[in-house]
Amino acid sequence: MNSNTLTALLFGIDANRAAALTSAFHKLGYICRHTSVDEMGRMGSAIRDDKPDLVLFDEQGSAIELSHCLDAIASQQLDLPVIVLSDSESLMPDHQVADVLPPDRIERISRSCLREFWALYTRRNLKATEQELKAAETRSEQILSQSEEAIAYVSDGMIISSNRLFAEFCGFADPDDLDFQPIVDLIAEQDQDRLKVALRSISDGESSRVSVTVCRQDGEEAETGMKLAPSVVDGEQCVQITLRDEAGETSGSSVGAIDHTTGFASAMRFVQQLEDVTAHGLGGGGDGAFMLVSLDRYLELRNEVGIGGCGQIAADIAELLMSHFPKASYGRIDGDLFGIILNNISADDALKQAKKICKEAAGRVVTVDKLSINYTLSIGILPITKTKLAAAVDLLDNLVSVCEQIREETGDNGMGNGAALYVRARQQLDQKNDPMTLFEDARADNRLQLLFQPVVSLADEDRHYYEVTLSLKDQEADEISGEQLLRALESQGKSTELDRWIIVEATKQLTRSKQGGKPVSLIINLTCNVFRDRNLPSWLGVALKAAQLSPATLVLQFETTATTRMLKPAIAFSEQMRKLGAAVALKSDSAGGDDLQVIRQLNPLLTKLGASPKDSETLKEAITNLQEVGSKTVIQGVDSAATLATLWQLKPDYVQGSYVQAPSTELDYDFGDE
Template sequence: MAIEKKTIRLLILEDSQNEAERLVSLFRNSGRATRVHRLVSSDDLTQALQQSWDLLIAAPGSEHLDPNEAITAIRRQAKDIPFIQLVDGNDSDAITEALALGAQDALPQGEDERLILVANRELANLDERRARRVAEVALREAEKRCQLLLESSVDAITYVHDGMHIYANRAYLDMFSYEDGDELEGMPMIDLIASCDQASFKDFLKNYQSAEGHAELACTGVKANGQTFAARMSFSPATYDAEPCIQVVIRAETGNAELEEKLREISSQDLVTGLYNRTHFLELMDAAAERAVNAGQTASLAYIRLDRYASLLAETGLAGIDLLLTDLANLLRAHFAGSAQLARFGDDVFSALLIGQSAEQSQHSLQELLKKVEGHLFDVNGRTLQTTLSIGVAGLNEKTPRAQDVVDRAHRCADELASGNALKLFNPADELAAAASRGSIVAMLQQALENNSFRLLFQPIISLRGDSHEHYEVLLRLLSPQGEEVPPEDFLNAAKDAGMAEKIDRWVILNSIKLLSEHRSKGHSTRLFVHLSSASLQDQTLLPWLSVALKAARLPSDALVFQLSETDAIAYLKQAKSLTQGLAELHCKVALSQFGCSLNPFNTLKHLNVDFVKVDGSFTQDLSSAEHQESLKTLLASLHAQAKLTIVPYVESASVLATLWQAGVNYIQGYYLQGPTQSMDYDFSAGDE
């Protein structure tokens, strides 16, 4: 059942060790795994800033390091570390001063709930900034690739700003018989249009500035040598060197303009209804999403499903249903009268993109549509049929860069109208409530327990020191009714909230014992690492139950290694101490995972009877930096001095192996070696050859 959450790297500027520990507990209790460092001097801050941190919380004052000095140091080094300043009382002047100096927020010391809310907000903002920086790098790479594609394109392409050329590719230069792009730079595009078409071109370009999306114009082009040719120009909005402009693609006319136009039209149409098809409609949605984000133009999507489609198809057959759909398409055209872009989105689904209307503004018109369809008599081969619609509506705004998200929301709203002939608007609060609700996941968990339908995966833990045992960590997976994996964090949190974690732990233990017995009977010397939840830590019946289970399976007790997380062990230290002592008496092995996140991790270790220590995954990140390597080596040396066997997870590349070997690590685990699989089939002898 192990789950690795993203560990928050936290700096605390607080002279009191007890208060610092209390702040760390706040984050733990709110479900945040944290790795913490308490700042004790200016030099300590300088050293700490060599590494990556997610948040700094500063007490109102410190004898060792002034909070203002800490903010200044962070700004001087251009580090993106959100800074939260705590102040004495509700001193508005102190709060204003902290904000003016560059703190992300300042709040009275002791307002714990508010502190967690502010910290979560700043961490979310930090994630957004990091994602934006990654996106900016990806954008630059994409722009480079686009530039290469432009240069090699067989289509003549130019970019125009205020009617002037700012870029032209080789095919464009060849089309107009120019040798070099410099000859065109700054030249008005109208100079390449025959005088007879210049007036219409100028009018088109003037009107296009306020037009939407793609447009075309047929005109006569003029080459540098004076020759003319018939051309068809396609215009679309674009950016070049981060400036808005117009992309123009020119194709010489082949004489089959009418045929080409017809083919273009057919490729975007649904052949039954004459409306746009799904592919073209999704392109329209992408363009609308771009306008919503870049220009603030609102729009809404109506996902219109025909009720009773299966029974109507059975009644009328394929030919009959096509007639009904055509009739319905005509009704939709008449109802929207050009105010919407309409498509047949699926067999029984139409879609309408309403530009300039929010979901709420479209509600009245869509209610009228429901009444029209309900009262309409469809004539299909002499038979009269009636049907209704289920309509889901979702809006596009500056927060919806992905058109597919809007489609999914409207689709879900339509699906929720079980009785049909109704309209449902997407409400963001509903989505949040659904995410918070564990009801459906709890039902899946209950079903998985009853039907033994959980899935166990095994990930090898490899010895770097010649241990002859084969080790695997057991990972639990839950499949939805559709056969998709439910994110472990979701179902494990749901299990904990519903009081099912103990039952699930025992299911994992029993099935691990069963599979391990079969595997060891084939001559393997295998141990399994099995995670115990905080609920099992507090379960006093676990030890006697486990003793019986191991005897029944005739397994040596040391074949199972029970793994506790450092966070759970600290929260329930007394129970963890008792449990690890009891497991030692049963001769079972114990591992402590996510180690090294607390202010004083070795204090926890003093109270526990532990054989293996798995360091937190954050230690494996950025091992290319000397500071991170030294930090990990120091931690491992202290553990080895206490005769603990160490495990380093998240080994994703060969480059870190040499560092880990030199640091004396006992075991490693990660996708570089092998990801989790359904069978215990790793070749442990491969590394010895």
């Protein structure tokens, strides 16, 4: 935004007055670039694409209604000041109109425009600053959590934040356990006064060091050095404490965090890493694998060479593993168990490498007290994909079972010497089971999928549509269908987790499809549970911004019969969607009777009729009813050219069916824009 150039949209202002305004701005030291809008079809794109700084609207001269202009700005959620030129005394400034001025007061108009321009300039700068501040705070939090140093922040002698390394050094499993605890309570009594003096001596730009003895949670004591430096957390002045030994090296990173025999992360640290992966996925959003390496005949080896000898074997295994995966994340989970988190590798490729490792391990010799020891390994591999994973402990149990199964199948006195993939048993989606359990099982088995069917206009509309329906891969005769799963969850009236999954996956697919020509909207079938989800509208706004999609992309479709049972929240939800810029659609058999009353109250953008295309009388009456209430009609089941020809005479707005295109997993219909 240039501070001396403003861009304006002019409604109802002729060329002479526009030139006079431009001259007035020039005298005040500003350049005004303006675009005149004189028709409805141009208004939406001008507001969206021209990125104006203000709107100057002459109420008498404009062919467009002021309310239409204000609605268009509100639907796109733009911060765009509107100055109305009018002699009407009833028109007053409000939350949508910044000022109302006489049409002939050019100088006053220009100064009012500049006032609103600078107010907008300030708001935009403030918003950008807030975003930068939030990003900086996020980076600071990430730096704290990912730091290789043990760090805590102290205010008025109380710990207000710490990272995991600091907590582990003090003997705590969770940094939250240290929040609001006096720092001196962690220090041996003989060192407390020195630490208090050091904390009080901290001033801006200066730092201090002090050596103390930390009393760990398990009763043990550990000596460390503390580096104290002034800092700020959430706008509050505080002291940053970094644990360092007397040589200046970081303390805490190796206390309870490293297995010194192998150099791998300790069991606790590795399980924490694995929990992060199960919760948030792998860095970079790619797929990978979790590998569990188990030393065969561990108890026999321990009896033969002792714990020290097994340590030498463990060190040899670590060397072997790192030669194959130098950039992986490692952990020693137990004396005989080693975990590996692999990025950017398929489970099949990981399996091939694991088999090579097993073969190499069988040929290696470790010398322990002049004894030549051979060992073998059993390795289990589990794919890490975008599908939600089980808890870290469950993953470990699953791969331990894989290793045990390898040994059982080999039948060679506990020598597995092999690798295998963990395969989750396919869950039967019985309709009698709890719907939420069915949803979780289907998602875990990667059986949920979305189908897209084009909805084609019989007129020259400015937007294309696909209807989105839920389907299940490899569905068997006695299993629940995607539609039945939605209705079962709807009957429970609680969860919207599946609805959110559908919205996220559908918008992802649309973003990937990169449709050309006219904009594309998705008619997404959901449960009426969303009417009671107060957080969904705001979540929807965030999801659309993340996908870089306009709210007009979404049309959320519901069953009219289910909507009738919760009409009041449905009306409120429909209004929220309109304010957001999205829309609502309904499915009705005939758009008559009670259904028509619901349609009147919700005012849906589209109504999909369930009546057969062959039932022309019912359809004719339904189309007439919908035209009266201002809802566009979608007729399904168009399976032949003859059916389409019949429907032409009834003049519905949209049709869909197998003759147009059957539902597909891709948005690949050619709407013929070119």
